[in-house]
Amino acid sequence: MPADSRSFNDLELPRLFRLAPNLFAASFHLMKLLPARYMLDQAERDGRLLPGGTICETTSGTFGLALAMLAAVRGYRLILVSDPAIDEKLKNRLRELGATVDIVEKPSELGGFQQARLDRLAKAMSENPGCFCPSQYTNEDNRRAYGAVSEWIASRLGTIDCLVGTVGSGGSMSGTAHFLRYLNPDLTVIGVDTPNSVIFGQQDGKRLLRGLGNSLMPKNVDHTQFDEVHWVDAPAAFLATRKLHQRHGLFQGGTSGAAWLVADWWAKQNPGKTVVTFFPDEGHRYVETIYDDDWLKNLANWTGSLPEEPIGVDRPQDGCSEWSYFHWRRRSYDDVMRSILQARAA
Amino acid sequence: MAHCGEILQGVFFDKTGHLHRGLITLPCPSLSTTADFEPAGEKISVFPPSKTKAAAAARRTLAHLGLDGYGGKLTLSSNIPIGLGMGSSTSDIVSTINAVANAFRKRLSPETVAKLSVESEVASDSIMFTETIVLFAQREGVVLEHVGAQLPPLSIVCVNTAPAQTVDTVSFPPARYTAWEMEAFRSLLAMARKAILTGDASLIGRVASASARINQRFLPKPMFSEIERIAADTGAVGIQVAHSGTVAGLMFDAQNPNVEELVHRASGALAKIDMPPFMQFLTREAEYRYAC
Numbered sequence: 001m002p003a004d005s006r007s008f009n010d011l012e013l014p015r016l017f018r019l020a021p022n023l024f025a026a027s028f029h030l031m032k033l034l035p036a037r038y039m040l041d042q043a044e045r046d047g048r049l050l051p052g053g054t055i056c057e058t059t060s061g062t063f064g065l066a067l068a069m070l071a072a073v074r075g076y077r078l079i080l081v082s083d084p085a086i087d088e089k090l091k092n093r094l095r096e097l098g099a100t101v102d103i104v105e106k107p108s109e110l111g112g113f114q115q116a117r118l119d120r121l122a123k124a125m126s127e128n129p130g131c132f133c134p135s136q137y138t139n140e141d142n143r144r145a146y147g148a149v150s151e152w153i154a155s156r157l158g159t160i161d162c163l164v165g166t167v168g169s170g171g172s173m174s175g176t177a178h179f180l181r182y183l184n185p186d187l188t189v190i191g192v193d194t195p196n197s198v199i200f201g202q203q204d205g206k207r208l209l210r211g212l213g214n215s216l217m218p219k220n221v222d223h224t225q226f227d228e229v230h231w232v233d234a235p236a237a238f239l240a241t242r243k244l245h246q247r248h249g250l251f252q253g254g255t256s257g258a259a260w261l262v263a264d265w266w267a268k269q270n271p272g273k274t275v276v277t278f279f280p281d282e283g284h285r286y287v288e289t290i291y292d293d294d295w296l297k298n299l300a301n302w303t304g305s306l307p308e309e310p311i312g313v314d315r316p317q318d319g320c321s322e323w324s325y326f327h328w329r330r331r332s333y334d335d336v337m338r339s340i341l342q343a344r345a346a
Numbered sequence: 347m348a349h350c351g352e353i354l355q356g357v358f359f360d361k362t363g364h365l366h367r368g369l370i371t372l373p374c375p376s377l378s379t380t381a382d383f384e385p386a387g388e389k390i391s392v393f394p395p396s397k398t399k400a401a402a403a404a405r406r407t408l409a410h411l412g413l414d415g416y417g418g419k420l421t422l423s424s425n426i427p428i429g430l431g432m433g434s435s436t437s438d439i440v441s442t443i444n445a446v447a448n449a450f451r452k453r454l455s456p457e458t459v460a461k462l463s464v465e466s467e468v469a470s471d472s473i474m475f476t477e478t479i480v481l482f483a484q485r486e487g488v489v490l491e492h493v494g495a496q497l498p499p500l501s502i503v504c505v506n507t508a509p510a511q512t513v514d515t516v517s518f519p520p521a522r523y524t525a526w527e528m529e530a531f532r533s534l535l536a537m538a539r540k541a542i543l544t545g546d547a548s549l550i551g552r553v554a555s556a557s558a559r560i561n562q563r564f565l566p567k568p569m570f571s572e573i574e575r576i577a578a579d580t581g582a583v584g585i586q587v588a589h590s591g592t593v594a595g596l597m598f599d600a601q602n603p604n605v606e607e608l609v610h611r612a613s614g615a616l617a618k619i620d621m622p623p624f625m626q627f628l629t630r631e632a633e634y635r636y637a638c
Contacts, residue, residue, distance in 0.1 A: 077542065144526060148529075152536075154533045155536040177524070179533050182560070183533060
């Protein structure tokens, strides 16, 4: 039987850790539970998702896990479209939760695996009339869900000066920043991306660091919220993840390491300002990778040492393979690209 | 008692996920209504005769007390300006309800007064709650939440942003908030709780300013950005407004040792934009928290 619809309440919100006099971490068990629950609630409310209905989504990450947990508890059928890159253990857990995991075996000739997955999702949706697709990259409810996180920050810390977090779908950072700025229009917002992600203007390419960045531009990224953007490479993020564990005892995933690296640097540069950073998931899934010394040593570009500071760049395209940053200044994507073209022409 | 508008007004989710319109009033102890009720005969006469809502509230209170056959003479005197959103109407009604009950040696709980008040005029503020700060459902007449004991001590500099205009609170259409605003009020209320719990004037100022900015979509205050600039320049902790009126106030931390100097500078700057303050008041004595 479907259990209490609020059964994951205590897992949705983060726990608070003070990592420096002016630096706090909001650490989530599984950040995607909050937007997934909120999207299902809204769909149930306006009848887009009916009791016993079917949910279809394309994902190979933690959003799928959150949906599977909720679908199991609420009695929905869940079809998740993914590709061969999906983590084997995650796939097993999704199936254990009753989800149908549909693996696309071949990339499509145009648009690779991403397009092949979208094609398969369209097919699944046409085969299941009346099904609900949460669409985390375009559904505004993804961003709106973070009103609860802004509320949590206000109740725990009052007002803060700076928010730092990784950007993947755009939901957590664009949403939380939007809500915090009602109470503090001067809030500094720093997005953490990774090289070869298109979100803040780099060329698409292969990325080793997962859970942030994107090959397609998600509509849920509200570029006008960001004051500063950092691109953190995989080796730096992994080393930071290990250092976070060693120094603070917090066992987190790679995106948490990337966020902490940037937040810790910014907090040291601005000792009078209160900084909050998000840790999106825990470390258990990364025991055989980020937490394995031999695996790390075999990485390309592995130096074994963490840069002390980022390299400032004049345009996103300059974001080299190392940790770098750019003053985005709350502009739209088009405005930033236009100003770069103009600067080049001059 | 009057009020100077609200610290916060919006919509709020209850534990079952339902939305309620609600507000946190900013009381203004220096303005008030006194009501006197002398039981006599069966009819109710009211002075001044224009206070018909108060007369209806007296009738309703008598009915509530099981005294349907009774009447009397109701006399009101008030120094609260009308039509600015300072609660002149609710103040009349609440003092009337208390005066009628008092005439028959009855005491009504603030919850009962709130219910009778809303029945008498559709929407009411929460000035009947004098002991605690409440989040009050102004159209339902019920307390949504007891937010805390008292507001941090504030010094308020009041202006009338549109002297030529009066707003009828009751007929003013209720705001239609966006889905984003509905979610935003969670954070505003959370910060209000934190401010009241910790006695932090700057946090309560942020809440009031955020609520005032949201309300600009519904009942815009003229010269709002100029008032915001003056608030920033003079060290005000925030701006509060009457969400269904024309009054606005610059809020200063009454525990700031320089508060009088700041208030003086703000008053001068407001006069320069043709918005001279018509009143200044303390929400409570700053020393109070040390005295008790």
